[in-house]
Amino acid sequence: MKDYHINVFYSDDDRCYVADIPDLKFCSALGDSPEAAVREVQKAKAAWIKVAKERSKPIPPPKYRPAIYQLTR
Numbered sequence: 857m858k859d860y861h862i863n864v865f866y867s868d869d870d871r872c873y874v875a876d877i878p879d880l881k882f883c884s885a886l887g888d889s890p891e892a893a894v895r896e897v898q899k900a901k902a903a904w905i906k907v908a909k910e911r912s913k914p915i916p917p918p919k920y921r922p923a924i925y926q927l928t929r
Contacts, residue, residue: 859918860877860879860880860901860918860920861877861878861879861918861920861921862875862876862877862894862897863875863876863877863878864890864893864894867886870886872886872887872888872893873886873887873888873889873890873892873893874886874893875887875890875893875894875896875897876897877897877900877901877904878920879916879917879918879919879920880901880904880905880916883897883900883901883904884897884900885897885899885900
């Protein structure tokens with residue numbers, strides 16, 4: 857099963873790691889380590905999807921892939 861791509865990076869401004877899911881607008885979380893940020897964004901993803909379902913909003917399928925993973929033709 858495909859799942860959503862998660863970006864993880866260190867933010868000097870926030871002094872912590874940030875994890876975000878590009879396919880889910882504004883779905884991101886912070887953590888003291890990359891692993892903690894990913895755990896937190898998984899919780900945010902579940903909440904994002906729950907609210908979208910409750911409000912009958914569309915849930916985009918996983919499709920985002922960074923350019924480094926895309927094949928050229």
